[in-house]
Amino acid sequence: MIKNGPTLRRLAGAAAAAALAIGVAGCGGSPGGGSSDTSHVRALLNAQPATLDPIAGARSAQVVWATMVEPLVNTGANLEPDRTGIVTGWERTSDTEWTFTMRPDLKFTNGEAADAAAAVSTLELTRDADTSILKSYFGNVESFEAPDATTFVVKTKRPQYDIPNLLTTVYLLPPKYYADKGAAGFSAAPVGTGPYVFEDAKAGREFSVKANPDYWGEKPANTGVTFTWATEASQRLALLQSKSVDVSFDLPPAQAEQAENAGIEVVSTESALKITGFLESTKPPFDDPELREAAALAIDRDQIVQGIFDGKAVADGGLLNVKPGTQPAQAVTADPARAKQLVGSSAPAVNLTYPAAQYTNMEEVAQAIGASLEEAGFKVKYLPLDYGTLVKQVGGKQIDGLYLFAGVPNVAVPDFFASGFMKSESITGNCPDPKIDELVAEALEQEDAAAAQPIYEELNTLGVVEKHCYIPLYKQVYNYGLGSGVEGVVYGPLNSVDFTNATR
Missing domain, CATH: 3.40.190.10 (Periplasmic binding protein-like II)
Structure with a gap:
């Protein structure tokens, strides 16, 4: 039985991906040896x-x-933005303008003022820095302004319903430091x-x-x-x-x-963390749509969940259904015989890249996927990488074939994956298509997430079911x-x- 912890005071957020952090093993020393304090x-x-x-x-x-x-905006138990954190309120003052109110008199631990000017500085870095992992989410933002110490205004070029959601994954930084x-x-x-x-x-x-x-x-x-x-x-x-x-x-x-x-x-x-196979559609062999379809049909996510996780993961065939307990309207069902027929006798070579130590049982998952591809007629080369190198290669468009990556919707709206993975200019950029770009923009211009949902279902069907650029696998327990x-x-x-x- 799945036991969920009590409501988090902060459910701030990724990803992209993502896994956990810092430690000791293999480096000598005793874990936690820095403190004998029993608390x-x-x-x-x-x-x-x-x-x-x-x-x-x-x-x-x-x-x-x-x-x-801390994030600018806290996340509540329903995985929606709430007003309990640094930002205590917001108002959509026009279709293209949001006004946010901050908690007064906050300071960073080094003494700098944690005010609206700091928020604007952090948001500008998030939008403009070459290294920003969230850059693609803020491309529609025209300006950030701080009319006073507790107020900042976000102005967008076109309407965008999810600005408060995005601020749940923007962490306030001291500008001078x-x-x-x-x-x-x-x-x-x-x-x-x-x-x-x-x-x-x-x-x-x-x-x-x-x-x-x-x-x-x-x-x-x-x-x-x-x-x-x-x-x-x-x-x-x-x-x-x-x-x-x-x-x-x-x-x-x-x-x-x-x-x-x-x-x-x-x-x-x-968890909302979803392991997905990404097919690089701009390079061989997956610039061939029939081979992308073959790869998608070859891989049986239910077998992975049962065989590797003993049923203790959640098979998921959708890319844009972000909250736990949700499934897409349409998904791809495994069909190994059809996959083999599509590959034929061509025996295409494919690189299978994955972060071996980053996600639970990732080595076994990669081997299972590779075996399925080989059964369909692909020649598979396994390329395990450390997570940091994989992120750099994905972001630098230095990768081909199929790679395994976790989507972590630290913002629980479909656009976190749509803008992060589906747009031509995105973290992965593996499936450039003007139609996808148009639909992502159209969805953001809706009044709210509910109004945008039919567009996200269309996007999921286009990217996953029709173009086969993405092979969603499972949500992790x-x-x-x-x-x-x-x-x-x-x-x-x-x-x-x-x-x-x-x-x-």
């Missing part, structure tokens, strides 16, 4: 993030940086308005934060968190069993079952284990974690 939480994650800079970083790393840096330190310097020691402040980092081993005594909101119930990592699931379980850590994230089904059998509490949540006496660690479906109520 200091030791968190074991599955991978080290490429950066803790929210401008450039995949939203997976927010598990670490969101302890210190970020400019002085640069992206690398900020990543080494983030500064924000959050419930924790940077304490210490040991290169390649761990990253620690301590409770912020001057936090504007409810103070943490613990003195801080130390983040370490272990890429092997068996090691994460072993460290939890040995009481070296208090919480071990990303336990695959086998390890989760072992933990439960050993009397360890395991919490499971249906996310498992994490808690040590004896540990309570209050809450993982949310948008890949965020709230540590503020954690105790041990």
Whole structure:
């Protein structure tokens, strides 16, 4: 049974992708060794993030940086924006203008004013920086203005219904500190308005934060968190069993079952994180639409969910259905015989690229997909990469064939995937099509998400069912284990974690 944690105080958000962050395994040292404080939480994650800079970083790393840096807009239990965070209100003052009100007298932990000018600076970086991972979402924004210390205005070129949603994944940065330190310097020691402040980092081993005594909101119930990592699931379980850590994230089904059998509490949540196969339609072999169709028909997502995850994932054939529990109106059903017929005797070579250590059981998933493609007649070359390299290759359009990537809708609206993955100018840009671009723009111009939904269904059918540029596979059921006496660690479906109520 899936157990969902209580409402997160902050469900801020990605992705893109995305997985978890920072750690220790394979690098020597004892996990969480930086503190003997019994109220200091030791968190074991599955991978080290490429950066803790929210401008450039995949939203997976927010598990670490969101302890210190906060989003402009909070997300509520219904995965919609709420008014409980830095931004306390907004109004759509015209079809192309949104006015936001900020909490007054906030300061960053380095003393800089966390005001509307800081919000404008952060939003301009998000829209304009070459390294911005959210750049494609803000292309329609004409200007950001701060008429006073607690008010900022977002003006768009065309109507755009989801501006408040987008601000849930924009993290407020101190302008002077970020400019002085640069992206690398900020990543080494983030500064924000959050419930924790940077304490210490040991290169390649761990990253620690301590409770912020001057936090504007409810103070943490613990003195801080130390983040370490272990890429092997068996090691994460072993460290939890040995009481070296208090919480071990990303336990695959086998390890989760072992933990439960050993009397360890395991919490499971249906995540919005969706693993998808992307076919690069601008390069051989998948510039051939029949071969894209063959690949889509060859892969059986239900078999992957049952065979690899023992049914403890959620098969999902849609790209734009972002909230847990939803499915698309139309999907592709596996048909291996038809796939083989489409490939014929041509034996096309295809690269299968994937982040081997980033997502639960990803190596097994890649091998299963490769076997299905080979059965259909493709010649498969397996290319496991570290996650940071994959992100760079995808963003730099340096990749071909089929690659596995997680979509993490840190903003729970379909446009997060439509603009992020489907537009010609997007993170992936793997399926350029003027019709897709027109539909994405048309959807954003609707009054709200409900009015846009029929357009998103049309987009999903076009990109997934007709053009076969995307092969949605499954939503992950996310498992994490808690040590004896540990309570209050809450993982949310948008890949965020709230540590503020954690105790041990």
